[in-house]
Amino acid sequence: MIIAMSIDATEEEIQHVVERVEECGFRAHISRGAERVVIGAIGSSGRRHELEALRAAPGVEDVMPITHPFKLVSRQFKREQTIVNVSGVQIGGPEVIVIAGPCSVESRDQILTTARAVRAAGAHMLRGGAYKPRTSPYDFQGLGVEALRLLKEARDETGLPVVTEVMSTEDVDLVAEYADMLQVGARNMQNFPLLRRLATTPRPILLKRGPSATIKEWLLAAEYLLSGGNENVVLCERGIKTFETELRNTLDLAAVALVKELSHLPVIVDPSHGTGRRSLIAAAAKAGIAIGADGLIVEVHPCPERALSDGPQSLDLTEFAQMMRGLSAPLRQLAPSTCVAC
Template sequence: MIIVMQPGATREEEQRVISHLEREGFKVHLSRGIERTIIGVIGDKTRLKAETVTALAGVEKVVPILQPYKLASRDFHPEDTVVETGNRTIGGAAVQIIAGPCAVESRDQLLEAADAVREAGATMLRGGAYKPRSSPYSFQGLAAKGLEILAEARERTGLPVVTEVMDQNLVEDVAAVADVLQIGSRNMQNFALLQAVGQTNKPVLLKRGLAATIEEWLLAAEYILNAGNSRVILCERGIRTFETYTRNTLDLSAVPAVKHLSHLPVIVDPSHGTGRRFMVAPMARAALAAGADGIMVEVHPRPQEALSDGSQSLDPEQFAALVREIRPIITASGRELERQAV
C-alpha cells in the first residue's frame, strides 16, 4: 500500500500516519519528494486493516497495491480450476453449452425445450424455477413444482441442470435438484446468500452484477470460496452502460481479464448480455473466440409464448444453427465441444 500525503502535510501529520501504521504492525518506508511525501507500506497482506489511514489528517490518497482477494487469485492458485459436475467438466479443454428456457413454465414446455436443446448439441440444461423479476407483478416462477420438473428433465435427457437460487432459505431445496446453483446478477453481493451456497457441496455459477467491477466480482467469488466451496464458475452477462440499443453491454474483455487474474472458469451469457435474438449467435461466437469456457443461451420451444425474456430467446431451430456456427470457432480456438453423455 502506498500513502500519498497532501502537498502541505506537516511533519507531525506524517509522523502520526507512520505511528498509526507501525502500531498496526506494518513496516513503513518514507520518501520525501519535492512536492509530495509518499509512505510505502511493506508487505501489505492485510490491505483492509490499513484502510483507516485514509481518514488521518494530511493524507491525500491511499493506493492499494495488492489485490484484495486471495483464494480467487491466480497468484495464489496458478493452475486453472476445472469444475466437475455430473459427467461434465467446466474449465478444461471442453467447452460447455448450457441451454434452456429462461423460466420453467410447465412440464410440457420444459421437457420439450430439454429434448430440443439436447438434440441440437447442448451439454447442460438451464431453466429457472425461482425468477428474480424487477416488478412484483411479473411471473415469479413455478417454485418447488419447477424444481420437480427440472429433475425429471435431467432424468430424461441426462443433461446436468443449472438453476438459480435467490433465497438463502431455499438453498437446500434447490441444491437437492440442481447440479449447479446459479447466483443471479442482482444477488452478486447478497452476502448471506453467497455464504449459504458456499456451505453446499454444489458448484456455483456466479453471474457478474450489473454494476460490478471485475474486482468486486472476484471478491464475491471469494465469499463463496472462503465459506469452503471451491467450485465457483464465473458468468459474464453484460454490464450496465449508457447504451440503450442493447439490454446490457456484454463485456467480453472480462473473459481474458478473469483468466489473467483468476484461476476460475468463466462462461458467457449472450442472451441477457444483448437482449436481442439476432445478436445471440455472433456474441456466442465472439465469447468462445475470446477464450470463454462455455456459453449459456436461452432457448424456448415457442419464444413468442415465453413468460419472460421472449425477445432474447432462440427457438430450437435457431439454437441448432447457433451450435453449427460455433463449432468451427471452438475448433479454431483449440478447444472441443463436450460430447454428450450417452
C-alpha cells in the same frame, strides 16, 4: 501471503507450515498443483512478519505477498486452471460447454420439449428458472417447487445436469436437492448472506456478474464462496449497464479475457442477457468463445413469442440448433493462449 513449497517438500513439512500459519493468526488454504503445493495465508489480523520468516522453514521455497484484494480466487495463489465438475460435465477444460434452456420453467411440456431439443443439438447442461427475480412484482415469478420437480424429470430423461437460480438462504437446501449446480443471479451477486450460505453447500456455484459490478467486486464475490469452503465456482459474464440504449446490456468481452488473466476460475458468457436480442446471440456467442470463454449459457424456448419471461432474447429450437452448428467450427483455436497465463 503465499507460501510456495519446494517440489520435493514432504507432507510433514507442509503440515508444519500450515500449523505455523495458523499460529500466526491466519487461515491456511492449501492448493495442490501438478508440481508443487502452495499454501495461502488468509486474513488481516495476523502477524505478517512471522509469515515472512517462514522462508527459513524446511521445504519452503518462497514467501510472497498476494497483491490483489481477492486472494483464493487469484492466479497468484493457484496458477493451474480450475476445472469444475458438474455431475460429469467438466467446465474449464479443453471443451467449450454449452448450457441451454428457458429463462423460466412454465410447464411440463415446455421444459421437456426444450431439454430434448437442446440435448439433440449438442448442449451439455440444462438451465431453467424455478424462482424468478423480476423487476415488477406483477410479472411471472416462477413455479417454485413444481418447476424444480420438472427440471429433475427433464434431467432424468435427457441426462443433462441442471443449473437453476437460488434466491434466498432459506431455499438453498431445497434447490440443492433438485439441481446439480446453483446459480447466483446478477441481482444477488453481492447478497453476502447468500454467498456465505452457498459456500457451505457441496453443489458447484454459477456466479453471474452484477449489472453494475466492477471486475474486482465480481471476483471478491467469488472470494466469499472460496473462503467459505466451496472451490467449485464458475464465473458468468452476462453484460453490464452502460450509457448504451439499443441493447439490454453491454456484453463486456474484455472482462472475460482479463478475468482469465487474474483468476484460475472458469468463465462462461451469457449472450442472451448480454445483448437482449436474439439476432445477435450467435455472433456474441462466437465472440465469447474466441476471446477465451470456457462456455456459454443461452436462453432457448419452444415458442419465444409465448414465453412468460425474456421472450425477445430467447432462441427457438431451430435457431439454437443453427447456432450450435455454427459453433462446431474450431473456434477454440482462436482463443488466445495468453488468457490463461501460460
